[in-house]
Amino acid sequence: MLISNLYFYIMYFIGMMVFCFKCKHLLLMLLSLEFIVLSLYFGIYLIVCLYSYEYNFMMIFLTMSVCEGALGLSVLVSMIRSFGNDYFHSFNVLW
Numbered sequence: 001m002l003i004s005n006l007y008f009y010i011m012y013f014i015g016m017m018v019f020c021f022k023c024k025h026l027l028l029m030l031l032s033l034e035f036i037v038l039s040l041y042f043g044i045y046l047i048v049c050l051y052s053y054e055y056n057f058m059m060i061f062l063t064m065s066v067c068e069g070a071l072g073l074s075v076l077v078s079m080i081r082s083f084g085n086d087y088f089h090s091f092n093v094l095w
Contacts, residue, residue: 015036026076034069041058
């Protein structure tokens with residue numbers, strides 16, 4: 001169980017590093033956010049299995065993360081249609 005907790009922490013911190021360092025493209029930031037959500041889901045799964053809780057919260061978390069991913073993808077498509085690319089420096093309207 002200690003090894004799987006280590007995997008969870010490594011996955012989370014790699015996702016956070018990519019989110020912080022690759023902030024030029026919106027697509028890379030959304031992919032790293034999805035990776036962070038996936039690592040959090042893995043961590044919740046480990047906690048649920050360790051303490052033998054019910055799996056209801058995992059389904060709610062998975063539903064919310066899918067909604068978050070769909071919303072991020074729709075914002076990305078809308079911005080690409082409006083501005084033509086996904087660079088943050090071209091979104092001067094947002095700032």
